[in-house]
Amino acid sequence: MYGKGLIKGLGVTLKRFVNTYLDDLKWAGKRYYTQEGLAHRSSKDANGIFTVQYPEEKLPVPEEFRYVPFLVYDELEDGTHHNRCTACGICSKVCPPQCIWIERATDPKTGRPKQEPAAFSIDLDICMNCGLCAEYCPFDSIKMDHDYEIAGYGRTVHHLDELLKPASYYDEIRPLNSAREAAIRKEKEEAKAAKAAARAARAAKK
């Protein structure tokens, strides 16, 4: 029969239409603006309306989500901040669009390079959000942010003051990664301390 295919297709549309309301009824008002509702709508069992009412609702981002890079500083016990960055330059070398600019600090007395950046700029208009800088940073210093709402009217360049964020923020957005990295750091430090102790013991023997 001519038109059978059409009717069959319209049946699919009708089913979807009805399902939208059925799903709404089933969730009794909890389908929207709640975390569970949001999780349901992005799960394999989702039925009916898929859309997220941004900006009232926001999808939670997964831990590995990457947006733009930022720098991590540690809050020391005495209240001072310690920038993890040592200005080694690996991130700026690995950066595909070459958007990272680092000026290494020099000791004013000796004129020797110091292990910290004097200036650190990332041209976010050029950044392609690839995450290679964070991947290859040996000091767990440069990381990818989760905050994706940084649209502005002009061009966006982040300098050192905008880039630096506390380690507690990093722990919050990437708990698993941060715990893993902390464990590795601790292991390394312990190994180093053990080595130093062994060396000291050897020196004492002599």
Place this chain on the structure above:
Amino acid sequence: MSDLDFTTRFPTGVVADERKGYEGYIVDADKLVEFATALRDEFGFDYLSSVTGVDYINEGKLEVVYHAYKTTGGAGLVFKTQVDREAAEVPSLYNIYPGADFQEREAWDLMGIKFTGHPDLRRILLWEGFEGHPLRKDWKEPYFEEDVKPFKSRWPEGDFHRAEDKNPYGANVQYPDKFDPEKWQPEGEDALYGSLAKYQTTDESGLVTDHITVNLGPQHPSTHGVFRIAAKLNGETIVNLKPVMGYLHRNHEKIGERNTYLQNMPFTDRLDYLSSMSNNFGYALAVEKLLKVEVPERAEYLRVIMAELTRIQNHLFAIGMFLNDLGAFFTPSLYAIEERELILDIFEMVSGSRMMCNYFRFGGVVRDLPEGALEKIKGLVLDRLPRKVDEMDRFLSENEILRSRTVGQGYLSAEDAIKYSAAGPMLRASGIPYDIRRADPYSIYDRFDFDVAVRYNGDIYDRYYIRLDEVRQSLRILEQAIKDIPEGEILSGKPQYTVRVPAGESYGRVEGPKGELGFYIVSDGKANPYRYHVRAPSFINLTAFGPMCVGLKVADVVAVLGSIDIVLGETDR
């Protein structure tokens, strides 16, 4: 390769390429046509996959590199022709392999290799007034900083500036001799319209009809981006048609030659931005061939899982957008986008980004599946997607309007599909069961049980339906992959940001969702690829677009284009 006895067949003019790390044959330019004819007719290499050039500036030579395959499967054959840089002329293979059409035009455009005998040798990606050939090694782009990355100005004295402030646009633009930009009048597009050939027809009653030229695009919703179709019409019937592209051209390959090997990985995401995992796959394979690294078992499975999920979401999107082109405005495409969204959620979880995945590394992948990802994939593959594919099938495949628009329209015969180097679903919908996953298996595809989807009518409907077939086959592969995936390492060796790639050449190809995606890489042993070429299926599939449309109505052109499934990021590169 004992059956490839070229030296007996061609006692002079054909020698094996004996440079270290290279393979194939070097053919004299004057023997090229004869060689290619023999290759096609006597040796069975009926499919010319890729044509490109390499600029060996130190030797003063330009080399044209051809990759030919048999559509019955098996490894390919590389042959090359070397010509003097200053007078680069090579006979065109257009008459033997018409699929060389756009690729030779591209090589002329970007490399400046003149293909004598090519019927329409115009620039293809760049505009008509462009000076120079940018892929030559001595050509420098505006805002040029250094030959290779990383740039020295970034560290340790990284004084932030913008390239355009330091090196303003005008300062590094090369103009032709005696060229005055103030007085320049564009030539217009006589060459383009001329290539369409002007016709006049006279019917029985003696009525003379002029053909008219109509441009569809570049700003046209059916073209999926910025793409133009120059068509010659007789009434409403297409007499001749040429695609015009390059509006999104950014010289991906030149950027690639400035980059280090690793830095290219995120750039490949931006080729076919709907299927970045597949692009990563092709590039990783090409570099791994040179590096000769083994990929750990788990990483291979992860790669296959990601590549097949990419295929599913790409095909769903292609079907949705194709229905849009037919006029079924947005209901089918949004149904398809829902499923794609769920797959992108997985990509985001695993790689950190929905579309620009940058997930593959040389010798593995960047990170293991996070907790819960495998369950999500299982839920989709085993439960939701099969249901939804069937729903899509029920929803569309028997629809009378869709069928009357597509069945028997936009016909591409099997011979033509091979001739025009069509790849992927386009080739298989014309009855050629050629799928690289089966024909020349890479990664671990030889372990999986799946059928090569093939349909025989070669019309728009088959090109639509074969995508549903392929999604079903991908689901089959995924089912096996998620069942068998072992635990273990995901990267061989330590993560490295500089790789030492031995000198040589390699061609890595994968069956991308849109067709054969190939990466041709020449290494000179330094940290950056000497030559980096992308065989883009969206671009080469368009070669057959014109011939397919002749005789159709204007509205059908849109349907044919939708059935080819192009992404302009890849077409224009």
